[in-house]
Amino acid sequence: MVHPIPSLRPRRMTRRNRLALGAVLAAGALLLTSCGSSIGGASTQSDAAGPLKVGVIVPATGNISSAGLALKAGFELGVEKINAEGGVNGKPIEYTVEDDSSDPATSTQLAKKYVQTGDVSLLFGTITGDTAAAVASVANSAKIPFATSILGDPAVCSRYAWGFGESTHQLLTPIVPDLLAKYGTRVAIVGSDYNFPRDYAASAEKIVTAAGGTVVAQEFSPLGTTDFESTIGRLKAAAPDLVLSMVVGADAIVFTKQAQAFGLLTPTLGYEGAPLDADYYPAVADQVTGREHAVRWSDGFADDESKAFVAAYRKKTGSQAPIPEVAANAYFAIRFIAAAANDAKATAPAELNTAIAGFRFDSPLGKGTHFAGPANILQATMSTVTIGAGGAYPVTKDHGMVADTETTCG
Template sequence: MISRRKVLKGGGALAAFAGIGLPGIARASDTVKIGLTIPTTGLQAILGQTLLNCYQLAAEQLNAKNGIGGRKIELVVEDNQTTTKGAVDKARKLLGQDKVDVIMGGIISLERAGTLSVTAKAKKLYFYPTFFEGGECSRYFVATGAIPTQQVDPVVPWVTSNLGKSVYILGSDYSWPRKMTDAITAALGKAGGRVVAADFYPFGTQDFGPAFQRVKDLKPDVVWSMVVGNDGVGQLKQYRSFDLKQPMVGPADEVINMAALPKGLAAGTYAPQSYWMAIDTPANKAFIKNFRSRFGEERMLNSIGEAAYNGLNLYALAVEKAGSVEDDKVIAALSTVEFDAPQGPIRIDPSNNCCVLNSYVGKCAEDGWHYEVTKSFGQIAPVTPDCNLRS
């Protein structure tokens, strides 16, 4: 394994996105073009800016050193509008018109699926930063966010031991919450728990009263929410208005809470993530300091942004190891590099192109914005019984 610290040495003035030719990898141009598909409008716009900022930070830090193998990074940014059509159209533009070397980004499943439908057919690499339901098995798809065996399987036994054994689930009506519900149900069965009911709501739902009335009627020990984006903000406010006593486990994070929630509203809720700002490592302290110096001292970070930052750094390491931006050569090198990420060391498992990463339960502090690390499960391998890219 080689690390970012071993590969990138020396300085050089910051020339972000410029084409300064330096000795390095074999190249047809003096830049490495990275296409970003970012939801800066639509349902997930609440998370899109942080995602973009983390890619920009990684690119600027690399460019301030030696770029990627002597080539400066050029980011080409497109708004996928949090829609399937937007994701497809922007992926086609990035590959066909902009001629990018790799595509990165996207948040919810429909963005991922739309982008991958283009990149896989073109045999071009796509790095996806968001925790998701799994199920993708493509040589040209790389996931740097958690899958259920990392975000559900270690967490559910902790939930049954510390919060309760009966769980009510509500989620947005798309593939991530539905498939995660299957994973939670299976994990609860193994841990002696059960799902009492699960309800799914279309994007744009404003009234979650029926769900919380069911909670009052069914009296579960725990409410597990997978309502996403701006809809999740509304459902948390309504959860509080119903004065429910059950603890909530959900996908919220410090970015959402600070941007959209009144002080204290999310206090006491839990979330399973691969990254929290409270992680006490030198790499994380530097990550937060550099991010805030660049984008504002009050800005928050989350696991999706950290996974984006990690993905660009892993790609840079693999390109340097391969000596090329050719996709197949980068893929071959990818599993041989390791990055000292803010969450801790990470790497890509060559059997499925998913990330070996850390798993944590965070509990929202009294201010309703920050999270404390309640439980660390350590580094967890991404187990995918239905995908083996080595075979």
């Protein structure tokens, strides 16, 4: 699914961040029609008292609009909750949502538009690495904080970039030892052929080796591949016990189905990675049900706040499909930011940025979550879920807070 500033990845990386399926798309159409200015307006409160104002940029149209709309829904639910609790410094959060169609040039234009008005405290959103990098560049120049909610390691550092998704280290470190113990120590890595899956593979090899495993094969295929038979044949020939997959987008579905059809993906082979994300479940249910998957949050969390968020999200979107993690990341991100702003009594960009940097926040993502390290990695919890029939993602192992203060930027 998608993050400190997500990597400055080439344009083709955009499919990494999880194409969610039809139910969310349909719900997204309702979300768009229900909003005011641009895609979605909010409060029209006076500027005099200095409310927290957020410029949101998401791909509300285009081939990853479902993920963008999930982010938007999670963000809006967070704002609704914050405002119902008294807002920030006694004032409701104000926000506007703009559609970048997952195009970096449009992302840049929209970010500049927000900045040039001089009327935002924070930039929030985008899904893909290249659009996030585009907004981050503008935010950094303007010295305005920018928050994302997608996973991945940053390619560039900025003291104004705040990512609320898990790093690759956090994604792999908790679960790899368990998978090696369960399935065996021979590991194959497969991915789409662009920067992020190759970076994931490099990190995975270090983590596998440290845990006593051996990487016996690595395979990368161009995005848009529809026939993985030869790739699967080479993977089978390496006789792995475990496959770590960062094949993404629609390719993740094709690869997973063909891996089973061509005899690679069997019940005795371990399988972990992007294709197990909740977004893909309706398309690969037969292949992933019963498998373990590392997550920062899932709709199987049993705490009261997560259950309330799940109920609110389903009511807002009408979707009964597994809830994309990016939606919850956006929800808890804006709650973290609002709490930091309230604590520091700050809404001006520079003061807000300082407040975020030094704040600790309790939520279902962990007690005392905070940012650390040169890449502004959120120090938060990780869990293992075991995917159940019908798309249930209940937690079967709580790993606690997984520290990452070593990940750097490009």
